[in-house]
Amino acid sequence: MEHSVTVELVDVTKYYENKCLFRNISKKLLPGECLTVTGPNGSGKSTLLKIISGLVKTSSGKINLRCNANRLISPCERAKYIGFVSPELVFYKSLTGYENIDFIAKASGMAALPEFIMASLQRVGLSGQAHEPVINYSTGMRQRLKFALLLVLNPPLWLLDEPSSNLDTAGKKLVADLIHKALTRSTSIILATNEAEEANYAHQKINLA
Amino acid sequence: MEHSVTVELVDVTKYYENKCLFRNISKKLLPGECLTVTGPNGSGKSTLLKIISGLVKTSSGKINLRCNANRLISPCERAKYIGFVSPELVFYKSLTGYENIDFIAKASGMAALPEFIMASLQRVGLSGQAHEPVINYSTGMRQRLKFALLLVLNPPLWLLDEPSSNLDTAGKKLVADLIHKALTRSTSIILATNEAEEANYAHQKINLA
Amino acid sequence: MLNHRISNIITALAAVGVIYAVFFIVPPVEGLGEKVRIVFFHIPAAWISVMAFVLSALWALRYLNTHQIEYDRKSATAAGLGFFFCLLATISGALFAKITWGAYWNWDPRQTTIFILLLLYGASFALRTAIHDIDQRAKISSAYSLLSIVVMPFLVFVIPRYYSSLHPSPVINSAAKIAMDPVMLYTLIAALLVASALFRQLFIYYIERTRRRDLAQKDSPEGGGRL
């Protein structure tokens, strides 16, 4: 990994017309640290992650992503530093798993070697179905595909929203391994989850009441 | 509940052009029993449930649904006897949760009283957002909405595919309660899951290698 | 398929006979002259194309009632051949029109009918090729061909009423315009019979071929053969 990312949340507040999700959250996440976001359904975990990814605006306060602890990362180049695993991440159904990863990588401004893509598909146990259209994938296989994408993009900041949903025990184990490995490689990870055991990776915690 | 449903799987086999998912599954599920379907990702759990619901054809063998243990239920009236909770069940995003349930109930041939709908939304903890468009729901709230729908339709056969995915601990507990209650009211339940603890409800098991 | 081969031979002979008759027995007609000979290719072609359309619809109905892929295969094959004959009819008709009316195409009602027939055939192919799952494909294209057969009568009845026709009435209501001397009539009938026979032979051949291909697919190591 060339560079690492530091995430600063400065008084982040988000409310929708009718309700306030969270207010004045301030945190600083260093490379190699894991921040877990917990809370009941509808408490705003995914929203917070989307705010950090830049897809949703804060109501007040702001997010600073710093490359190698100094340079600020501008909105338009964020894509290159962030990997997002989310239930809302949807693949192109008529394309195969391989094509999806290849396309998204290219669209985000990097060309990946075919064997590298295949290797990461292998890693998540999809090498068999690499060339089947995603519409034929099972929910679990789609979830695995998201991690294959993450491995290919290999960004310095991971945003994981319910990473192990729809996965079988083997899959859950795989995710745990990936997270551990990533942390050792000084990746910053922000993890929104409902599972108690996933909260254990945390160096820091945010609990949205 | 007026009537109960008996499910007979007779030599059910399913293969897709390139692979065989399962073959010659035969089971008989009586009212008030729970059948769990387990297996790794991509083993065919959801496919089996879809076959039972009549949305997917078997390659060979057949499914018999009997009303009150004798009369066969024809394909066109199946809808009235089956409730399906599945990751593939999608609501109309521009409609509110309430409208979605109201519509689906009506489309399936029953009109539910508003207070009854509100009551079941209350039961799954969505009374607050009943009148928000589903597009604003969080993943967990959508999952809860599926159960609200199930409560309104109140069918004698429940097909639950990963019922507790995306749910927080409270939600998981809610699902467990619902399943227990339903079983005591002689509902037949078929449950496809990756979670070990959910497999405990089982009176019968199918494990897809 | 020995008897198939035999019937092939018979059909071939009959065809040769008819062609001979067309070119050497039938007398040239005043007005049309030698060109009248086109009629003996044109009319049968037109008729087969219409007949095939009906046949394919009938088989489509059979399919929808008994979900046996066999019937869909038949329906599809009939449509395919029908398309082919339809093209022949159109082309021969166009030539004929050029000769008699001086223009290849002028939306004469009959031309319109056959053109729409062409469109319907084409549409059902576009539909077929866009669906990959076999059962789905069979189901939907059957429904489509039934829908089109329901609409067909409207075409046949409406179009002649809104376009003045130069076109002679077909032979069934046998008041054929050109005074048909018996030789012509018999030759024409013979031609129709031969054309039908030809259709049947081709039909059987293609059915066999597709069936063999499907079986081959089923038996291949990956796929249904796994069962």
Place this chain on the structure above:
Amino acid sequence: MHTKKLTWPNSAWAILYKDLLCEFRTRYALGTLTMFTLVTLSGISMTLAGAAISSSIAAMLLWIILFFCAMAGLARTFVYEQEAGTLFTLRLYANGQAVLAGKLLFNILLLQLVTALLIPLFLIFLNIEVHLWGQLVYVLFFGTVGVAAVATLTAFMVSCTNAKGSLFTVITFPLLLPQFLTAIAATEQILTDMIPSWNECFFLAGYDATVIAAASLLFDYLWYD
């Protein structure tokens, strides 16, 4: 009991209502159609620049516009359900006949709306005067109903394929031609202040009836496989 049974017509109403609601919240179809009518009409009238056109061509233009609007608006009948993933829900729970009826009604309504929008503009832009209003409305109504009926069924067929937009037109047009031609002929007569013959009017209505009947017979085969 908290719930009571509904007959399928009520379900059909529910589906119609749902579609109206969705359409009302995301005015997709209506927006597109308005644009279509506006652009084409202004295009036409400005190219004609006041030059009068024969009523036959006027009739043709009118129906071509209507046809294209239909193709543009009705293709999405089922396709959007499928792309949004709600088709799964609908097929799981909804009664086939109800779906057909509901969608059909919605499409008819949509086309009627477009027609209502189109006609006045059309007559103004091409400064045509109509005296046989009753007949015109009759022809327009039954003409569009036929279009809607065929389109509803073909739209569902298309939603099961992987070639969406253009295929819809391709498989719909040939089926519509008889209706299309009759309607044009009738409209032309009306625009020349001739009362169209009974059998034309009869034909239009008959076509609609036949197609609707056929649709409702065929749809169940498609809906429950």
Place this chain on the structure above:
Amino acid sequence: MHTKKLTWPNSAWAILYKDLLCEFRTRYALGTLTMFTLVTLSGISMTLAGAAISSSIAAMLLWIILFFCAMAGLARTFVYEQEAGTLFTLRLYANGQAVLAGKLLFNILLLQLVTALLIPLFLIFLNIEVHLWGQLVYVLFFGTVGVAAVATLTAFMVSCTNAKGSLFTVITFPLLLPQFLTAIAATEQILTDMIPSWNECFFLAGYDATVIAAASLLFDYLWYD
């Protein structure tokens, strides 16, 4: 290293390629497109029933057909991404300019294809003879490019704000009109063997340039809101 950086034009290519792939996954998409043009044209020429039409009406018809083909196809550029939920993915990872360029190219290509299919058939069916081929191609190309550009931008607006979708579609209508009318006028002249005046040609090209520039400026605001 397993990966290497790409500049945004490459990303644009990737997006174009993806769209083409999705579009042509059905091997016969092209066949369908041909059928489509065939259908529309035969419809027109059939309703004309051989009656000759003035070149002004011919030009108008040509552009109306093109416009409808364009709208039918292009309006969904982004809407289908949004309905399928892939817009989230795209916005998350893809570069705004790349997306715009890719989609724009795709739409232009599609329209060019339709035009290429349409023109010969059009000339045959309405038996029109053209001598100023160069000018015709010029007008058609720049005309369609303009339509594509506007359509792309509109399509994105429609996709991002559902509720106001219709509003935007109606707004773009005046945007499109000048191009539309100029193109028709120019085509008419060409069909009557007059060489269209330079300023018309300039207008067409200029319009395209302006719209595309405006689009690429606007798009980033919309993309990274």
